[in-house]
Amino acid sequence: MATKYNFRLIVPAALFGMVLAMPAFAQEMAPANANYNGAPASTDPNAPASQQMRAAGRDMKGAGEDTAAAAKDTFHGTTRAVKDTTITAEVKEALMQDSEIKSSKIRVRTSAGIVTLKGNVASPDMAARAAQIAQQKEGVKSVDNRLMVANSAR
Numbered sequence: 001m002a003t004k005y006n007f008r009l010i011v012p013a014a015l016f017g018m019v020l021a022m023p024a025f026a027q028e029m030a031p032a033n034a035n036y037n038g039a040p041a042s043t044d045p046n047a048p049a050s051q052q053m054r055a056a057g058r059d060m061k062g063a064g065e066d067t068a069a070a071a072k073d074t075f076h077g078t079t080r081a082v083k084d085t086t087i088t089a090e091v092k093e094a095l096m097q098d099s100e101i102k103s104s105k106i107r108v109r110t111s112a113g114i115v116t117l118k119g120n121v122a123s124p125d126m127a128a129r130a131a132q133i134a135q136q137k138e139g140v141k142s143v144d145n146r147l148m149v150a151n152s153a154r
Helices: 002-028 049-097 124-135
Strands: 105-111 114-121 142-149
Touching: 049 105, 049 114, 049 124, 114 124, 124 142
Parallel strands: 114 142
Antiparallel strands: 105 114
16 A cells, blocks of 8 residues: 555656656757747747847847946046146146236137137237147147137227
């Protein structure tokens, strides 16, 4: 009687174990599955779980690479902004130290090493002198001289 009892317990347990293992076997055989359409695993809900996991891993790796590239771009953008701010400060200081130009109201802006001068000056020579001073500063690629000569006869 003890043998029958063991047999009655072991057979259902073995069958139950095989039923639980079937999904694992089915995943390995998925390409032969009639529902699998060959679409990328990341977009195909019928793709095997193992392919979906690999696709998710590739997507995560791509997201990590995108994030690293964005951080690198941000670093370079910040570095450029600091350099531009430094150039602007140096040009303003040099213009203030020039005895002819310091009384003029010249606005200085720098973007990617290009200095833009705006405002009014008393003469064309003063505008040329301001552009020359700006061009001599380290890091200046070019000068966009938009200074206007103001009439003193007003």
